Amino acid sequence: xxxxxxDTVRVALGERGYDILIGPGLLERVGEEIAARLPKVRAxxxxxxxxxxxxxxxxxxxxxxxGIAATPIVLAPGEKTKSFAALQEVVDKVxxxxxxxxxxxxxxxxxxxxxxxxxxxxxxxxxxNFVQVPTSxxxxxxxxxxxxxxxxxxxxxNLVGVFQQPRLVLADVNVLDTLPEREFRAGYAEVAKYGLxxxxxxxxxLEKNWRAVFSGGSERTYAIAESCRAKADVVARDEFETGxxxxxxxxxxxxxxxxxxxxxxxxxxxxxxxxxxxxxxxHRFSARxxxxxxxxxxRVEAHLAAVGLPWRISDIPGELPGAxxxxxxxxxxxxxxxxxxxxxxxRGIGQSFIARDVPASEVLAFLREQLEG
Amino acid sequence: xxxxxxDTVRVALGERGYDILIGPGLLERVGEEIAARLPKVRAxxxxxxxxxxxxxxxxxxxxxxxGIAATPIVLAPGEKTKSFAALQEVVDKVxxxxxxxxxxxxxxxxxxxxxxxxxxxxxxxxxxNFVQVPTSxxxxxxxxxxxxxxxxxxxxxNLVGVFQQPRLVLADVNVLDTLPEREFRAGYAEVAKYGLxxxxxxxxxLEKNWRAVFSGGSERTYAIAESCRAKADVVARDEFETGxxxxxxxxxxxxxxxxxxxxxxxxxxxxxxxxxxxxxxxHRFSARxxxxxxxxxxRVEAHLAAVGLPWRISDIPGELPGAxxxxxxxxxxxxxxxxxxxxxxxRGIGQSFIARDVPASEVLAFLREQLEG
Numbered sequence: 100x101x102x103x104x105x106d107t108v109r110v111a112l113g114e115r116g117y118d119i120l121i122g123p124g125l126l127e128r129v130g131e132e133i134a135a136r137l138p139k140v141r142a143x144x145x146x147x148x149x150x151x152x153x154x155x156x157x158x159x160x161x162x163x164x165x166g167i168a169a170t171p172i173v174l175a176p177g178e179k180t181k182s183f184a185a186l187q188e189v190v191d192k193v194x195x196x197x198x199x200x201x202x203x204x205x206x207x208x209x210x211x212x213x214x215x216x217x218x219x220x221x222x223x224x225x226x227x228n229f230v231q232v233p234t235s236x237x238x239x240x241x242x243x244x245x246x247x248x249x250x251x252x253x254x255x256x257n258l259v260g261v262f263q264q265p266r267l268v269l270a271d272v273n274v275l276d277t278l279p280e281r282e283f284r285a286g287y288a289e290v291a292k293y294g295l296x297x298x299x300x301x302x303x304x305l306e307k308n309w310r311a312v313f314s315g316g317s318e319r320t321y322a323i324a325e326s327c328r329a330k331a332d333v334v335a336r337d338e339f340e341t342g343x344x345x346x347x348x349x350x351x352x353x354x355x356x357x358x359x360x361x362x363x364x365x366x367x368x369x370x371x372x373x374x375x376x377x378x379x380x381x382h383r384f385s386a387r388x389x390x391x392x393x394x395x396x397x398r399v400e401a402h403l404a405a406v407g408l409p410w411r412i413s414d415i416p417g418e419l420p421g422a423x424x425x426x427x428x429x430x431x432x433x434x435x436x437x438x439x440x441x442x443x444x445x446r447g448i449g450q451s452f453i454a455r456d457v458p459a460s461e462v463l464a465f466l467r468e469q470l471e472g
Numbered sequence: 473x474x475x476x477x478x479d480t481v482r483v484a485l486g487e488r489g490y491d492i493l494i495g496p497g498l499l500e501r502v503g504e505e506i507a508a509r510l511p512k513v514r515a516x517x518x519x520x521x522x523x524x525x526x527x528x529x530x531x532x533x534x535x536x537x538x539g540i541a542a543t544p545i546v547l548a549p550g551e552k553t554k555s556f557a558a559l560q561e562v563v564d565k566v567x568x569x570x571x572x573x574x575x576x577x578x579x580x581x582x583x584x585x586x587x588x589x590x591x592x593x594x595x596x597x598x599x600x601n602f603v604q605v606p607t608s609x610x611x612x613x614x615x616x617x618x619x620x621x622x623x624x625x626x627x628x629x630n631l632v633g634v635f636q637q638p639r640l641v642l643a644d645v646n647v648l649d650t651l652p653e654r655e656f657r658a659g660y661a662e663v664a665k666y667g668l669x670x671x672x673x674x675x676x677x678l679e680k681n682w683r684a685v686f687s688g689g690s691e692r693t694y695a696i697a698e699s700c701r702a703k704a705d706v707v708a709r710d711e712f713e714t715g716x717x718x719x720x721x722x723x724x725x726x727x728x729x730x731x732x733x734x735x736x737x738x739x740x741x742x743x744x745x746x747x748x749x750x751x752x753x754x755h756r757f758s759a760r761x762x763x764x765x766x767x768x769x770x771r772v773e774a775h776l777a778a779v780g781l782p783w784r785i786s787d788i789p790g791e792l793p794g795a796x797x798x799x800x801x802x803x804x805x806x807x808x809x810x811x812x813x814x815x816x817x818x819r820g821i822g823q824s825f826i827a828r829d830v831p832a833s834e835v836l837a838f839l840r841e842q843l844e845g
Contacts, residue, residue: 183560194627197804222595225622225633226712247598254567260598261634339599431570 106324110244110331112338115264119244121324125271129158129232130165136267137203137228142169143193145216146207147176150234153277158207158232170196178363180211181250189219203228209235210242214260217248221263231268235278236286237371239270240326245334255431256355262339272320283313284407285371290322291402293329295378296346299449301325309406345453349443350378356428360419367417375403379410384465385444395447412469422466426459479697483617483704485711488637492617494697498644502531502605503538509640510576510601515542516566518589519580520549523607526650531580531605543569551736553584554623562592576601582608583615590621594636604641608651609659610744612643613699618707628804629728635712645693656686657780658744663695664775666702668751669719672822674698682779718826722816723751729801733792740790748776752783757838758817768820785842795839799832
């Protein structure tokens with residue numbers, strides 16, 4: 100444990116409010132932090148094989164030291180685990196362990212594990228306690244904040260799930276040291292996103308300090324905490340995504356369509372990379388619609404390129420459908436409302452807004468330019 | 473349509489509040505009532521083969537007249553439909569119909585259909601609109617009020633689900649004329665329950681007027697509306713079952729154990745019959761604990777016997793486990809909290825209360841008496 104401070108971000112949701120702790124060495128402290136908030140709790144730890152090999156014994160030791168009996172539930176790694184079959188497996192194992200409504204499901208892993216375990220916690224006995232211990236950058240700054248959980252179906256990603264707020268989130272910044280660089284970089288796309296939504300100063304900080312964020316230390320803790328604060332602010336305004344929360348989808352409408360178009364094949368495109376390309380496209384499309392300056396779009400593209408993220412459709416390896424096919428993927432995206440296309444567009448760096456009724460013809464023309472360009 | 477008035481019960485849950493309409497001829501009016509509340513909605517109608525044969529065309533005609541396109545999803549009848557497999561089937565079909573978050577899932581059927589369709593509505597796109605059109609007495613007075621949804625697993629009944637409040641409930645009292653008498657009678661057990669919880673005058677009304685409730689007309693509409701009011705009052709006080717709502721489980725702890733012990737075999741015992749026996753046992757156990765008078769227990773037994781409901785364990789056909797086995801079923805029931813046994817007991821007719829930490833030894837001794845007596 101270093102001398103660095105642990106930062107605490109409060110997600111202000113009334114009686115569903117909770118703390119996000121961000122800092123080094125938190126994995127060892129999971130037991131005591133949970134015991135302080137949920138006395139006499141028993142737990143199931145949902146994780147995947149890769150994360151279990153690295154971190155499970157550290158965590159269960161900490162849980163045991165705090166008197167918390169824990170049943171491990173270890174799943175196959177990867178996006179395919181966000182399925183009805185895996186959901187049913189987790190539900191059955193938690194019930195077989197006779198956990199009660201006041202006990203806890205702990206998610207130890209990245210976004211896949213968090214989304215699946217949170218969904219299970221939300222439906223077992225109509226809602227158990229849920230604790231997130233995110234081990235990827237993406238999960239620390241995005242999926243573990245805000246209570247959205249879910250699985251994928253043949254009809255699309257995250258179309259099935261619940262809102263289930265955690266009781267506590269523990270983001271240990273040191274576990275990110277063991278992440279593959281590509282995965283860290285993909286998560287960084289969501290960090291940059293918070294700057295682009297409504298924090299221009301944070302985006303400028305990232306342009307200047309991204310190397311320090313990548314290498315660790317206090318800049319990394321700051322960037323993660325600032326990202327959590329940004330997301331927590333939006334979530335507190337709109338817990339159930341009926342309004343402002345849609346801003347968090349900056350880059351996601353194009354991004355989800357690209358993920359679907361690559362059949363969620365992580366060797367071609369992972370979620371954060373899709374968001375990176377999606378954010379660049381959202382800015383370029385905004386510039387094309389004369390909503391923002393082409394210089395802003397260029398600045399976003401330059402930063403994504405500098406950190407090594409894809410930002411053009413042509414950066415994605417392999418075949419992609421044509422413009423019409425991409426538009427179909429966009430239309431099936433869950434944010435479609437009454438058949439109209441909704442996008443997050445922008446008036447400049449940190450000036451994003453929800454654009455409803457975007458003409459499909461404009462999107463199609465833009466996609467044609469991008470795919471032929 | 474007769475000249476009888478439609479009664480409206482408001483479930484006061486703030487922005488999740490909704491109306492329950494009770495009266496004759498409502499099935500034909502489903503379209504206009506939904507259109508008045510959810511303009512431009514599209515719908516999926518979840519139902520079972522038996523109910524579809526009787527009522528589906530009436531309802532879809534009414535929906536079409538109000539401009540609501542509806543996709544029917546017809547499932548096998550019976551408790552086995554409350555499964556992960558059927559849940560996944562409904563979810564897939566609703567998504568295949570490209571329904572959006574603002575569209576509606578309509579449950580047309582009894583408790584099984586309502587619980588399953590409500591669960592699906594609660595998880596598709598993290599929550600769609602949900603409308604209940606209950607066609608059994610049990611569903612009209614119990615399962616369609618209060619937002620509890622769920623499915624069964626090998627570990628027990630209703631252990632998996634969500635709280636998903638409907639936007640509207642339409643209880644057509646005329647559809648009950650086509651119910652088998654045994655099913656109507658089983659639903660009546662839940663009507664009597666509301667009197668026994670906290671409405672002694674209503675119980676006295678039922679003792680005097682149960683024949684008129686069974687034969688239809690204004691007494692039936694009144695009994696159903698009064699039951700919905702009783703349940704709505706409790707639900708408004710405790711939406712998520714952290715306190716008072718447990719009162720609604722009067723008769724259910726014994727009842728669920730009996731259902732589990734008969735392997736949910738409806739030829740032996742249906743839910744309402746389990747509740748009837750459970751209520752009689754809860755009163756007899758309360759008398760044994762000197763909480764209420766034996767006369768009160770006898771009065772409950774006499775009324776259940778008068779309407780033709782089972783009230784003794786020996787009224788259930790076939791083999792049952794011994795007292796120890798029954799206690800195991802009770803311990804796995806979802807209302808177990810931290811290992812202690814919680815029962816709804818009573819100080820007299822309409823004076824039920826939540827008894828926590830009931831000694832398992834007392835329950836065991838009581839069960840031995842009942843099973844040997």
